[in-house]
Amino acid sequence: MHAIIWKPLRTFSLLCLPILLIFSATTLHSDTEDSWEMLESEHFQIYYQPDETHPQDIADIAEDFYPHLNRLLDGIEIGKIEIWMCKTQKQFQAAAHAPIQDWAVGCAFPLSRRIVIQNPRVIIDRKFQLSQVLRHEIVHIAFGQRTKSTIGDIPLWFIEGIAIYLSGEWAPHRHDVMFEHILSRSIIPLSDLTERFPIPERGAQLAYAESLNAVAWLVKIAGEEKLWEVIDLLGEGHDLNTAYKQALGWDLATFDAEWQASLSQRYYWAALFSNSYLFWGSLGLVFILVYLLRRRRIRRRLVELEQQESQVDPFFRQDNQS
Structure with a gap:
């Protein structure tokens, strides 16, 4: 699971989306027992503690993925991205400046180009792939830099859907999550995932699955170029509702309704089982x-x-x- 910190004035959510409390290196340095070292690569600065992480592996993963951001950044020079590898959960919470849930393993600060992640051993123990976590958070940074003027008003489901889709995460369990909730008729409308995701991990898993599903469905029905058109419009300062209307001819409410209607067609057997009379x-x-x-x-x-x-x-x- 991942977290993002964006802007002021929104209520805290499990993803830390609502409040951009500028993350400062002094927070991590405030603990006198911590001794940080830094490895610098072409596009990243990796902050780590000796004997706790493998900074070169982190740098290699990040640099290998960076060329995939060319279309998203669209020529924007954003400077180097900091990646802080935290040794403990306490250190991770302190770095985030927000009540991140215990199951979160990564946090992005897009406007200040900082990523904070758990110790790689913790990420692996929780059955996440380190490369997927890093790519996901790096996309958050790039997307936030590209859409600086509107990022605070972009719905959370779209932000997370973009991060999952563009990072190329392969998570077949999300299909199972969607199937289960279509079966129980408990899909959350996208309009309810605008500012926050459910706090319990199970609910958050559904929110992530829906976010990816909605973005992937946009690509399926309109083509990937339409997705990039939406992103371009966001980068130009339009809100997501306007971007959708210009690129797709639908406002967000219509897209939400059409997406929900499509689920019963795309998950036919789930819809069949969800209606006892029909079944x-x-x-x-x-x-x-x-x-x-x-x-x-x-x-x-x-x-x-x-x-x-x-x-x-x-x-x-x-x-x-x-």
């Missing part, structure tokens, strides 16, 4: 169809047997009898 009615029709087909085969076989019995075997004909 049992369909199941009954299947049994009736199977019964009729089987009965037809039996009748056909009986007719064949009757025809065979009506014919006299040549051996028993009169001219063959002794």
Whole structure:
């Protein structure tokens, strides 16, 4: 799970989205027991503590991914991105300046170009891939830099959907999460994921899954260039509602409704199971169809047997009898 810190005036959410409390290196340095070292690469500065992390591995992952940001940054020079590797949960919480949930492993400060992540061992223990966490947070930085003038008003579901989609995260469990909640008819409208995600991890997992699903559906129905058109419009200072209307011809409310309607079509069997009358009615029709087909085969076989019995075997004909 990831966290973002963007701007003032929004209420705290589990993703720390609402408040941009400028993260300062002095916060991490305030603990006299901490001794930070820094490894610098072409686009990143990796801050770490000796014997706790592998800074070169972090730098390699980050630099390998950086060329994938070319389209998103669109020629913008953003300066070097700081990546702070925290040794403990306490240090991670202090660095974030926000009540991040215990299951969060990364936090991005897009406007100040800083990423704070848990110790890689913690990330691995929680069954996350370090490369995915880093790519996700790096996309947050790039997207925030590209949309500085409007980032505070962009719905959280779109921000997270973009980060997951453009970072190329492969998380098949999100399909299972979507299926489960379509089955239980508990999908959260995108309009309810504008400023915050649910605090419990289970609810947050659904919010992340929906965010990716909504962005991926936009690409499916309109093409990836339309997604980039939306991002370009955001970069020009338009809000997301205006960007959607100009690029897609839909406002956000229409997109939300159409996306929700599409779920029952794309997850047909989940929709079938979610309606008990439809499910049992369909199941009954299947049994009736199977019964009729089987009965037809039996009748056909009986007719064949009757025809065979009506014919006299040549051996028993009169001219063959002794």
